[in-house]
Amino acid sequence: MKESTRLAAALILGLLAYAAMNSIYVVNEVQQVIITQFGKPVGAPVTTAGLKLKIPFIQEINPIDSRVLEWDGRPSDMPTKDKLYISVDLFARWRITDPLQYFLRMRDERSALSRLDDILGSETRNAVAKHELIEIIRTTKDRVPLRDTLLGESGQDEDMGLLVPIQKGRKRVEQEIFAAAAEKVLVFGIELLDIRFKRINYNESVRPKIYDRMISERRQIAERFLSEGNGEAARIRGNRVRDLNKIQSEAYREVEEIRGQADAKAAEVYSAAYNQSSAAVEFYEFTRTMQSYESILSSETTLVLSTNSDLFKFLNGMSPGTN
Amino acid sequence: MASETDDLLEQGRERLAQVGGPRGLIVPAILALAALCAWTSFYTVPSDSVAVVQRFGRYLKEVQPGLQFKLPLGVDVITILPVKRQLKQEFGFTTPGARDPYQGSRRHNGKQETQMVTGDLNAALVEWVVQYRISEPVKYLFEVREPAETLRYVSESVMREVVGDRTVDEVITIGRQEIESEALTKMQALATKYAMGISIDQVQLKNINPPEPVQESFNEVNQAQQEKEKLINEARRDYNKVIPLAEGEKDQRIREADGYRLKRINEAEGDVARFSDLFAEYKKAPEVTRRRIYVETLQSVLPSIRNKVIIDEGTRNLLPLLNLDPRKGEKS
Numbered sequence: 001m002k003e004s005t006r007l008a009a010a011l012i013l014g015l016l017a018y019a020a021m022n023s024i025y026v027v028n029e030v031q032q033v034i035i036t037q038f039g040k041p042v043g044a045p046v047t048t049a050g051l052k053l054k055i056p057f058i059q060e061i062n063p064i065d066s067r068v069l070e071w072d073g074r075p076s077d078m079p080t081k082d083k084l085y086i087s088v089d090l091f092a093r094w095r096i097t098d099p100l101q102y103f104l105r106m107r108d109e110r111s112a113l114s115r116l117d118d119i120l121g122s123e124t125r126n127a128v129a130k131h132e133l134i135e136i137i138r139t140t141k142d143r144v145p146l147r148d149t150l151l152g153e154s155g156q157d158e159d160m161g162l163l164v165p166i167q168k169g170r171k172r173v174e175q176e177i178f179a180a181a182a183e184k185v186l187v188f189g190i191e192l193l194d195i196r197f198k199r200i201n202y203n204e205s206v207r208p209k210i211y212d213r214m215i216s217e218r219r220q221i222a223e224r225f226l227s228e229g230n231g232e233a234a235r236i237r238g239n240r241v242r243d244l245n246k247i248q249s250e251a252y253r254e255v256e257e258i259r260g261q262a263d264a265k266a267a268e269v270y271s272a273a274y275n276q277s278s279a280a281v282e283f284y285e286f287t288r289t290m291q292s293y294e295s296i297l298s299s300e301t302t303l304v305l306s307t308n309s310d311l312f313k314f315l316n317g318m319s320p321g322t323n
Numbered sequence: 324m325a326s327e328t329d330d331l332l333e334q335g336r337e338r339l340a341q342v343g344g345p346r347g348l349i350v351p352a353i354l355a356l357a358a359l360c361a362w363t364s365f366y367t368v369p370s371d372s373v374a375v376v377q378r379f380g381r382y383l384k385e386v387q388p389g390l391q392f393k394l395p396l397g398v399d400v401i402t403i404l405p406v407k408r409q410l411k412q413e414f415g416f417t418t419p420g421a422r423d424p425y426q427g428s429r430r431h432n433g434k435q436e437t438q439m440v441t442g443d444l445n446a447a448l449v450e451w452v453v454q455y456r457i458s459e460p461v462k463y464l465f466e467v468r469e470p471a472e473t474l475r476y477v478s479e480s481v482m483r484e485v486v487g488d489r490t491v492d493e494v495i496t497i498g499r500q501e502i503e504s505e506a507l508t509k510m511q512a513l514a515t516k517y518a519m520g521i522s523i524d525q526v527q528l529k530n531i532n533p534p535e536p537v538q539e540s541f542n543e544v545n546q547a548q549q550e551k552e553k554l555i556n557e558a559r560r561d562y563n564k565v566i567p568l569a570e571g572e573k574d575q576r577i578r579e580a581d582g583y584r585l586k587r588i589n590e591a592e593g594d595v596a597r598f599s600d601l602f603a604e605y606k607k608a609p610e611v612t613r614r615r616i617y618v619e620t621l622q623s624v625l626p627s628i629r630n631k632v633i634i635d636e637g638t639r640n641l642l643p644l645l646n647l648d649p650r651k652g653e654k655s
Contacts, residue, residue, distance in 0.1 A: 028380035029465045049381035067468040068517065072476065075435075091476040093467075093517065137487040138442050145442070145490045146497050163442040163490060170484060196480040200487075201438045202446060211536045214445050214491070218540035222547035229551030233558035240562040244569050251573035255580040262584030266591035273595035283605050284598065286613060290620040302630035310614075311621050312633055 022056035031063040032096070034103045045099040064099045065109070068193060071116045077203050078125050080133045085203035088136075090124055090177075092116065092195040094185070101189030115188060120195065123180045127173050134164045136173050136200060141166055170197060360395040367391070371407040375460050376400070385460060404460045409524070412475055414482070415450030416529070425471035438534075439483050445491035446537075450529035453478050453510065455521050462520030470519040477517070478526075481509045491533070495541070499528050 027033050033046040037059050046052055047066065054061065075089040094116065096102045106112045128136065145163050174195055182192040202210050274284040297303065307315050367390055368374045374386040376393060377400045386401070393399035410423060415437035417427025428436050437448040455474065457463045463470050485506045489498050507526040514521050533541045605612045625631065 026380040029377060029382045030468075031380070049377075049379075051379035051381075065468060067466060068473075069468050070473050070476065091480070093473070133440075134442075134444060137440050137444070139484050140488050143442075143488050146493050146501070163488070164444055170487065196476070197483065198476055198480050199435065199438070200440060200483065201435070202440065207446070207534075208536075210444070210446055211534060214533065214537045215540040217445075218537065218544050222540070222543045225544065225547035225551045226554075229547075229554035232551075233554040236555065236558035236562050240558075240565055243562075243566050247566070247569040247573050251576045254573075255576050258577070258580035258584050259587075262580075262587040265584075266587045269588065269591040269595050273599055279606065279609070280602055283602055283609075287598070287601065287616065290616055293620055293624050297624050297628055299627050299629050301628050302632065303625070303628050304632040304634065307633060307635045310617060315633070316635060 019056040023053055025052055025054060025061050026050075027052055028063070030065060030067050032066045032099045034062040034064060034099055036060050036062055041100055041103060047099075062103060064096055064102065066096065066099075068093050068095050069109070071113060071120070072198075073117065073120060073124075075199060075201075076121065076124075078128050080128055080136075081130060082132045084133050085206050086128070086133060087199070087201045087203050088124060088128060088197065089199035090120060090195055091198045092120060092181075093193040094190050095193065096189055097191040098189030101187070103189075105188045112188065112190065116185065116190075119181050119184050120177070123177045123184075126180070127177045131168065131173055135166050135168050136170050136197060138163065138166045139170045141169055363395040364392055365390060366393060366401060368403060369405070372403050372405045373460055374401045374403045375464055377402075382461060382465065402464060404457050404463060406457045406460060408456070410455055410457070410471075412453045412455070412471070412478060413450075414452070414475075414478060415448070423471075425475060436479060439486045439494075441486055441491045441494050442488050443490045446534050447486065447491055447494045448530070448532045448534060449482065449486060449494065450531070451478075451482060451506075452525075452527045452529060453523060454525040454527070455514075455523045457520060458522035459520035462518050464520070466518045466520060470521055473517065473519060474514070474521055474523075477510060477513045478506075481506050481513065482526075485509065495531050495533060499531070503528055 025033075027046055027049050029049040031049070033052070034041050035043055035046070035054055037055075039060075042059070045064075071092040071094060073090040073092070075087045077085055077087050079085050102112070106115070143163065174197060178192065178195045181195065185192050274280055305312055307313060366374070368386055368388045370388045372388065374391065376383040376386055378394065378398060380400075383399070391401075393401060410426075412425060413427050415428060415433055417433065421427055437450055439447050439449050441447055453474070467473055485502050486494055489502065492498075494502065503526050507523065510523045510526060514523055532538060
């Protein structure tokens with residue numbers, strides 16, 4: 001009998017230890033816990049981390065993540081308002097704010113994610129179909145793009161290197177989707193924190209057309225470069241002819257001016273001296289004539305002189321008067 | 324009934340005796356347990372990391388590098404985070420052999436990650452790298468479930484937002500730096516807003532290309548640009564060949580004209596000086612001077628003339644011509 005009491009005591013001790021083990025549980029920093037009793041939630045959710053107590057065996061713990069969770073949408077093709085097929089990929093961040101509601105409605109995360117798929121998917125389609133593509137591509141309405149100084153050199157080209165204007169922009173479209181979806185997920189105990197477009201791309205079928213457009217745009221730019229080059233070269237050649245003529249004619253003008261001034265000055269000097277009196281005029285005439293003889297009369301000249309001339313008047317006699 | 328229970332008890336006791344066995348076995352078992360506890364109580368935090376300690380799931384403290392102590396048997400759980408290490412994420416390409424699963428682009432994602440639509444509705448392929456660190460370990464662990472994955476989403480989203488606001492020319496050539504800095508500020512803002520415990524240090528753009536079918540036409544533009552430069556340079560060469568020379572020639576002609584001017588004036592002044600001096604003397608004795616000059620001039624002129632004919636007024640009827648021998652005339 002003594003043996004059996006010891007055995008029973010050990011058994012009870014073991015059971016108690018097991019019950020004790022079963023009545024404590026750990027709540028991690030990233031969890032919140034719903035206690036269920038035969039599958040039915042009891043009490044408020046446990047939201048603080050640490051070592052906790054519960055009724056053993058009867059109560060079960062259901063940990064639910066308390067962190068911010070991510071939702072990554074699958075890329076799906078949809079048309080925009082301007083009938084372009086694009087592939088849109090979204091991501092959202094959400095957290096479970098009402099764990100009890102969430103536990104009742106969703107049970108697990110997989111069904112929550114599929115709900116988010118449905119709701120966000122359809123809201124995205126709605127929003128995208130209501131807007132033109134550029135509205136979900138661009139964000140800042142009044143941004144002025146930088147322009148390649150090489151491209152915009154002449155500035156005549158207006159439609160190059162410009163952004164397509166927008167009314168709303170990506171942020172506003174995101175907010176519209178967010179606002180519509182956030183309301184719908186509240187009933188699941190979920191709070192949608194925000195959504196953002198992750199990827200927006202042209203659908204495979206649209207791409208060739210886009211590429212063709214890009215190619216023609218580039219070709220057009222290339223042609224413009226060539227003609228700009230030829231034009232500028234022609235301008236320079238024109239400058240060359242103009243500048244050459246300008247320089248040469250300027251040189252001619254200045255040379256003639258200088259020579260004219262020189263001649264005028266010389267004339268002035270001469271006339272000042274020669275014109276001082278009638279005697280001077282006469283004397284100048286005489287000396288100048290004398291001077292000219294030296295150059296006019298060469299060895300080939302035949303000179304006929306009379307004995308009446310001043311030089312030879314003494315040839316026939318000492319006193320010409322008596323001749 | 325009683326004897327049956329007794330029997331069962333007896334058997335149980337025998338088994339217990341076999342298991343519990345000799346007292347000698349219990350002591351080593353306790354010692355082994357103690358050793359295990361001691362062994363699992365110590366851990367090392369690497370120098371580039373910190374450890375976050377959770378006791379029964381609740382956050383306890385942050386532990387600095389070195390040999391550290393914790394409560395064993397799952398009471399304290401530690402997570403080691405490399406807070407000082409520069410981590411990076413690559414978009415559009417993957418450096419092989421990376422240990423961080425979030426570093427490279429996943430599976431066939433690489434191509435899709437790069438495709439973007441620009442603000443002028445063109446397409447571009449953009450590759451980039453984000454450098455970041457874990458700045459707040461507690462937030463990193465407890466606020467967001469997949470901080471690194473979320474960072475990838477944020478990065479892709481922000482990069483498209485920034486590229487979406489730019490023209491294809493800005494994206495491919497002139498706007499790279501601006502894109503990097505704007506993407507960085509926007510990612511930092513989102514990282515703070517999302518409380519991910521991550522600080523983003525750098526955004527670097529890698530290859531940016533137009534889509535493959537379009538690349539050739541982009542090259543054409545580059546070639547045309549070069550051609551344009553060439554044409555202009557050639558025209559400039561022609562210009563430079565001629566114009567400076569003409570300038571020089573102009574100066575030459577002007578200087579020559581200047582020379583003419585000096586010569587002309589100096590000569591005039593010389594002539595006049597000579598004349599004036601002579602004239603002054605002439606005025607004193609006009610008749611004599613006149614005659615002297617006349618005779619002197621003829622004296623110097625006549626000898627060089629070969630044919631000189633002198634006629635006498637009085638012998639008009641005779642043959643008037645007297646042909647002087649040129650040789651003689653030369654001599655005299």
